[in-house]
Amino acid sequence: MPDLYSRRSFIAGVLTAGMLSTAAGYLLTRRTPVKLTLVTGADNTGGRNLLINLWNRFHPDVTIEVVTVNSATQDQYDKFISTKADIYNLDVIHIPRFSARDRITPIGPPDGITLLAPVQRVSQVDNDPTRLWAVPFNTDVGMLYRRVTDKLAADTETALDAVIRENGQFVGQLAIEGSVTDEAFVINVLEQALAQDRTILDDRGVVSTSLGQWQRALRPLADALRENRIVTAAGEENTNALFQQRDLRYMRNWPVWYPAIDRVERKKPGTAAIRLGRLPIGILGGQGLAVAKDSEHREEAEAVIHFLTGMPAQKLLATYGFAPTAQEAYNDPEVKAAVPHLEIVRSAVEDAHPRPMRAGYADFARVFRQHTYDYLYRRVELTDGFVEGMQGALR
CATH class of the missing domain: 3.40.190.10 (Periplasmic binding protein-like II)
Structure with a gap:
């Protein structure tokens, strides 16, 4: 190219x-x-x-x-x-x-x-x-990068829920290293939830306050993390680095990184192309x-x-x-x-769906990050305190 x-x-x-x-x-x-x-x-x-x-x-x-x-x-x-x-x-x-x-x-x-x-x-x-x-x-908007190894083979976009079922071939911003990477984590978790339930956050940024809905939407992500089927990174640049170093097949990142990633990766002998695909619903x-x-x-x-x-x-x-x-x-x-x-x-x-467009968004993100991180990594179940915290922040 x-x-x-x-x-x-x-x-x-x-x-x-x-x-x-x-x-x-x-x-x-x-x-x-x-x-x-x-x-x-x-x-x-x-x-x-x-x-x-x-x-x-x-x-x-x-x-x-x-x-x-x-x-x-x-x-x-x-x-x-x-x-x-x-x-x-x-x-x-x-x-x-x-x-x-x-x-x-x-x-x-x-x-x-x-x-x-x-x-x-x-x-x-x-x-x-x-x-x-x-x-x-x-x-x-969040996009799904995919590595193509054979341009002659059929290359169809893969749904995000199918990607996280593969063993260790997907990397996203699902780890945290200090407050600078908190927002990337929040966005990635929201996109994973939307892949399971598109009504969990609507196209006006209105977030669901149904505890059962959140438990169901985040269960596949929790299972994938606990079974080590996902490579996690903190922040966009660390995600890029892991995608390149490990020759992973999939990556979630923003489209602005595409020129730099594609220019380098397509020079590798085993990579025919890097292509962008949609998430089911990305965060705006x-x-x-x-x-x-x-x-x-x-x-x-x-x-x-x-x-x-x-x-x-x-x-x-x-x-x-x-x-x-x-x-x-x-x-x-x-x-x-x-x-x-x-x-x-x-x-x-x-x-794409926006995040909750309210003056209290920073408080919402803090509540969301705390409860979902504890659930995904510390096995602390989501409770009514999670949805009540979100409601309070967005009042």
Whole structure:
């Protein structure tokens, strides 16, 4: 597949050149220069930094300064608001808390994009699809990677429940090493539960409070872990490492890792290809750019956000492995040719379920992690305290 990567690099170069004129189209002139502060987590791909550099090149009077804040899901709110910002780059799960605490202000979407329905729902102001609390920068969804050893043999997607019945051929983020990996564990457990019962968490993020339903949905995962049929890892990068080191057949991870994984793994003599498949229902992820309520430069911040999230930016980010937020990016012929697995990513995003979109999500995740970890690894049965804890956190 060397032609694929040559084409992907070529398309990325063409899109980058095209973005120069797009950046110029947002030209703002000021007598007094403004430096906007964008508070965000780390960028492991370089795609976001490229877009920011393009903006700064054409806007010497309105520049973006990136402040990278390393945080876990539980403490992102506290760490972000303690840093003076004009723009926040928020994990989707934090949007409700920032809006409930009056830390961000609504904004309209950029022109010329149609957000995928699940992405729209988790970002928009209640009952007003024309206003967003945060403009989606990228979306995300859990995917099932599979190693193909013979391209001539039949290669059909395997369901997740069948994968965990195999002996030691699947690795996912089902271990914990400190609070930074807690959220990955929560997401993976939710996806395993959804593979057994799609009503355990609905497409609006409403979680079941039936104890019996949770006991039934998590029993296959508990059995697989106790019988050592699953390779467990803490966090995304550790999962990648185990998948590669042990030549495992399956891995659960986000699509953004696909270019790096595929480029290396397909060079192995025993690997013909790495392919992406859907989980029965993946958990919706992603990030959105929001204007800080106390920013003194709202007009400039909105212009920056529209540049970073508009159609040209979406196409460019797709070549870096990001899942686009807009329907138009998935339909673009150049992007489809450069990133042929995007269609299955789109299908997974459109069927994905969000986590409970409430201001109390961090407390929910803490309760969920504690009870399910104790159940899966310490054989502590789930009780009414589990569902009562979830209900209390989401009130």
